[in-house]
Amino acid sequence: MLDKEQTQTALMELFETLLSRYGALNWWPADTPFEVCVGAILTQNTNWGNVEKVIVNLKREGLLSVQALREIDEERLAELIRPSGFFNVKSARLKEFVVWILQRHGSLEAMFGGDWRLLREELCAVRGIGPETCDSILLYAGEKPSFVVDAYTRRLFSRLGLVRETDDYHRVRALFMDHLPAEVPLFNEYHALIVEQCKRHCRKKPSCEGCPLSHFCTLPAAGAP
DNA sequence: ATCCAGTAAT
DNA sequence: ATTACCGGAT
Numbered sequence: 702m703l704d705k706e707q708t709q710t711a712l713m714e715l716f717e718t719l720l721s722r723y724g725a726l727n728w729w730p731a732d733t734p735f736e737v738c739v740g741a742i743l744t745q746n747t748n749w750g751n752v753e754k755v756i757v758n759l760k761r762e763g764l765l766s767v768q769a770l771r772e773i774d775e776e777r778l779a780e781l782i783r784p785s786g787f788f789n790v791k792s793a794r795l796k797e798f799v800v801w802i803l804q805r806h807g808s809l810e811a812m813f814g815g816d817w818r819l820l821r822e823e824l825c826a827v828r829g830i831g832p833e834t835c836d837s838i839l840l841y842a843g844e845k846p847s848f849v850v851d852a853y854t855r856r857l858f859s860r861l862g863l864v865r866e867t868d869d870y871h872r873v874r875a876l877f878m879d880h881l882p883a884e885v886p887l888f889n890e891y892h893a894l895i896v897e898q899c900k901r902h903c904r905k906k907p908s909c910e911g912c913p914l915s916h917f918c919t920l921p922a923a924g925a926p
Numbered sequence: 927a928t929c930c931a932g933t934a935a936t
Numbered sequence: 937a938t939t940a941c942c943g944g945a946t
Contacts, residue, residue, distance in 0.1 A: 748934070787932085900942095905940070
């Protein structure tokens with residue numbers, strides 16, 4: 702078992718290794734904080750490519766604002782977001798989210814104005830916003846230092862031996878929150894690099910050829926002698 | 927444990 | 937034809 706200082710060092714070394722391989726990714730790919738929020742909900746258990754089609758639709762219809770989504774008919778919204786999958790639940794979730802923003806905070810800017818730790822509790826209680834979506838909104842839309850954990854993070858770091866696959870969201874997040882400086886640019890890039898690493902190499906069916914983390918990994922290495 | 931659902935890679 | 941996908945609610 703690693704002590705606290707060793708864990709801090711290991712996390713930063715992994716970060717530097719990924720950064721030097723993939724470069725700065727400059728997430729989240731969106732024009733506005735609200736577009737980040739919408740994308741975070743739409744991408745739930747869905748390929749990002751599907752979400753991009755939907756963002757195009759919503760932009761074309763002028764729907765990427767809190768007010769516009771508040772006005773639009775739920776069934777019509779469902780049709781526009783169809784390519785992202787789960788379109789009925791996601792349409793309802795988007796509607797509930799904007800209604801909540803308006804009633805509780807009045808605007809997205811006001812929502813991000815207060816203490817982000819309190820906001821995190823509030824947001825997670827909104828229907829359709831679980832812990833990952835919540836942290837994505839806080840980090841990438843609100844620029845708050847809240848680390849985002851997803852299925853990729855759990856898979857990669859369990860293969861690295863730093864968490865177990867069965868650890869819950871809070872436990873995996875605590876690894877990063879407790880061992881990294883609370884810096885938005887660091888959290889931003891780290892999560893983006895984890896996603897990139899898992900798309901390229903650390904897939905469910907591992908593709909270890911040329912993996913930059915092979916000598917940190919607990920899996921039987923693909924190119925091992 | 928099951929449901930929600932479309933899209934692209936394999 | 938099967939797998940995988942930047943999850944969350946019931």
